[in-house]
Amino acid sequence: MSDGRQLRLIVPGLLGPLPRVANPERLPRLPALEVILGRGRMTALSVRTSSPVLIQSQFVAAPSQCLPAGPVAALGDGIEAGEGYWFCADPVHLHADLDRLTLMSEPDLITSPDEAASFIAELNEFLRDDGMRLEYGAPTRWYLHCVEAPNLTTTPTIEVKGHSVGDSLPSGPDAGRWARLQSELQMLLHSSAANRERTSRGLVPVNALWLWGGGRLADAKAEPYWTDVLTDDPLAGGWARLAAATVRGAATGFENVGQRVLGVDCRLDDVVAGGDVYRAWQGLERLEAEWFAPALAALQAGEFDSLELQTGSVRCSLRRSDRWRVWRRLKPLHETMEEQGRL
Incomplete structure (x- = not known):
């Protein structure tokens, strides 16, 4: 990106892939997103980067x-989380087909x-007898604390959602x-009072925990680059704290921020991974109002010198002067998705 006041938006799942409609x-x-993508300089990445790795790359x-x-x-x-070894332990529903288990994490x-x-x-x-415990972060964000560090390679939930876990x-x-431990946890969940209450209401049971992202906080080293990080995502917020950036909620806007501002919104990624095209377009409208229109207005007003948008599959950079590239036709988002092979 250019020197000067910089704004970068990280929006995984923005360009799909989505089912055709x-x-x-x-x-x-x-309109604002169409200007950013239509008049900016777009680079398609050869390999799609998952949201946890994309977020980490902003700080490491x-x-x-x-x-x-x-x-x-x-x-x-x-x-x-300063002591011990921690996993993300996402509560999920594993759906059994004839020959596979599919992870359905809503x-x-x-x-x-x-x-x-x-x-x-x-x-x-x-878990107490094994020296482990679960900690609550949000209704669908749990964390497993272990005293000892297991030697495991894991896969983020977002990369498996809607696919066979095999x-x-x-x-x-x-x-x-750990496979034996998972089996014991699944049996415990099968008979849990909380799941009996769920099934009585016609809800799918929580029948597994998906563990990923294990590590020690002492091994997470972040570089101090961003002055402000605007996000409601805990992973981005955690990296921002380690990088000594000012962390603000996504809804706080771009007023009174520093020279280098990062915005992270991962809500669309989970919807896209589930293939829900209509909820995805509702999410896109929300992003237009909450992120893209204010960001473009801030760029046009001179509050930033450059705006960059990253999705995990595409990077798009827009300078203030690029707003005069009026000869470039602004396309509906579905056309851009088709060109990128994401629809």
């Missing part, structure tokens, strides 16, 4: 696939903190022991 001309127009010069998301996201969720699988607390209390009774199960020297 009938009559795409009826989809809502997104040489990001690794073995990212310590567990302790960093726990920190972002307000948990003291953002609203659990909506009540009380329900999540009930699950965690039951599971912690079992090739994404934890691997490594300790995989067998």
